[in-house]
Amino acid sequence: MAANTWDASAWDARYREAQGGAETRLWSALPPAIVIDTVPAWTPGRALDLATGDGRTAIWLATQGWNVTGVDFSAEAIDLARKHADDAGAAVSWLVADAVSWSPEERFDLVTIMYLQLPEAELRHVLARAAGWVAPGGHLLVVGHDRLNIGTGAPGPGNPDILYTPEILRSSVGTLDVLRCETVGRDLATDPEGPDDAHAHAHGADAPARIALDTVLIAAAQP
Ligand SMILES: C[S@@+](CC[C@H](N)C(=O)[O-])C[C@H]1O[C@@H](n2cnc3c(N)ncnc32)[C@H](O)[C@@H]1O
Numbered sequence: 001m002a003a004n005t006w007d008a009s010a011w012d013a014r015y016r017e018a019q020g021g022a023e024t025r026l027w028s029a030l031p032p033a034i035v036i037d038t039v040p041a042w043t044p045g046r047a048l049d050l051a052t053g054d055g056r057t058a059i060w061l062a063t064q065g066w067n068v069t070g071v072d073f074s075a076e077a078i079d080l081a082r083k084h085a086d087d088a089g090a091a092v093s094w095l096v097a098d099a100v101s102w103s104p105e106e107r108f109d110l111v112t113i114m115y116l117q118l119p120e121a122e123l124r125h126v127l128a129r130a131a132g133w134v135a136p137g138g139h140l141l142v143v144g145h146d147r148l149n150i151g152t153g154a155p156g157p158g159n160p161d162i163l164y165t166p167e168i169l170r171s172s173v174g175t176l177d178v179l180r181c182e183t184v185g186r187d188l189a190t191d192p193e194g195p196d197d198a199h200a201h202a203h204g205a206d207a208p209a210r211i212a213l214d215t216v217l218i219a220a221a222q223p
Contacts, residue, residue, distance in 0.1 A: 045109030055081030164215035
């Protein structure tokens with residue numbers, strides 16, 4: 001199967017194209033529902049949103065009192081994120097950097113990684129590094145498209161090498177305590193990743209799926 005990964009310039013082109021089209025956002029304005037449902041239980045502190053895209057999760061966290069850094073290797077994505085943050089009146093530190101090689105100088109009370117698409121070996125590498133950036137007592141929250149989506153008609157990437165499994169997540173986060181790690185159904189109507197979910201075009205199935213399968217990990221660092 002052809003590789004379905006994108007380098008930074010390909011993501012730049014995708015964000016530029018979205019701005020010129022009818023759909024000006026590639027992703028939803030709100031973060032994934034699991035972020036909205038989970039994060040309020042934790043005391044706001046320093047947060048990192050890795051592969052932030054145009055910033056939906058970072059901006060929402062900032063509105064909830066978190067001191068947020070949003071990182072993406074697409075400069076176009078970060079430009080858009082800045083605009084969305086200005087519109088929302090949210091203060092976020094934005095950074096253009098590659099999650100595979102960049103290292104922060106601080107630790108974070110929360111690290112979020114939403115739908116980062118990387119070949120499995122690179123994803124494991126990034127997860128292991130990100131786990132090490134969680135401050136004592138802090139949390140890591142990861143969501144990705146699950147490999148079980150293949151053939152269901154759910155929107156999203158069709159290349160299994162960039163899809164997630166609970167095993168990949170569970171075994172990549174080192175000494176963090178895994179609080180939750182599983183495949184979950186996401187209702188495309190109420191929790192869309194972006195406009196594509198609303199259209200719900202099929203990958204290899206006759207009928208579009210109304211549920212997509214995500215892999216979710218919530219892990220905590222020892223206090
Ligand atoms: C599917 S989008 C998700 C964006 C955002 N997390 C969200 O949920 O709206 C994946 C993002 O990962 C970024 N990305 C992919 N590989 C990356 C890397 N190696 N370092 C930093 N960002 C990366 C892309 O530029 C893109 O913005």
